[in-house]
Amino acid sequence: MKFCTYCGKEIADEAVICLGCGCNTQKANSFTSPRATAPPQEIIIEDTEPQLATWAKICGIVSFFIGWFALGITAIVLACMSKDETNGTMCSSAKVGYVCGIVSTALSFILLIVFVAFITYLSI
Numbered sequence: 001m002k003f004c005t006y007c008g009k010e011i012a013d014e015a016v017i018c019l020g021c022g023c024n025t026q027k028a029n030s031f032t033s034p035r036a037t038a039p040p041q042e043i044i045i046e047d048t049e050p051q052l053a054t055w056a057k058i059c060g061i062v063s064f065f066i067g068w069f070a071l072g073i074t075a076i077v078l079a080c081m082s083k084d085e086t087n088g089t090m091c092s093s094a095k096v097g098y099v100c101g102i103v104s105t106a107l108s109f110i111l112l113i114v115f116v117a118f119i120t121y122l123s124i
């Protein structure tokens with residue numbers, strides 16, 4: 001919790017506007033924040049995370065719900081491809097996609113085997 005700089009009312013940390021007086025609670029912070037003077041740095045950070053890595057992460061996470069090993073393998077491939085753009089090392093997004101891809105591919109194969117075994121068991 002933090003306190004409104006205008007009226008002193010207790011407000012949530014993520015609150016943008018004070019519920020007590022309606023003032024912009026982030027106004028005071030934004031003037032003193034060093035982030036406001038460093039937008040070029042943020043662009044550099046974006047450059048080190050290639051789009052392929054972002055797609056790998058999205059595919060990896062989505063593959064848990066739909067697509068299963070089809071999207072899981074896509075995530076692994078995209079993560080490996082993104083390594084070429086980041087000098088052979090995986091960035092955090094690519095790692096997330098890679099791990100999620102492996103886990104969902106493994107899970108979907110296990111489920112497939114269990115399903116096939118179950119069908120075989122029923123048909124005997």
Ligand SMILES: [Zn+2]
Pocket residue numbers: 004005006007008009018019020021022023
């Ligand atoms: Zn206030």
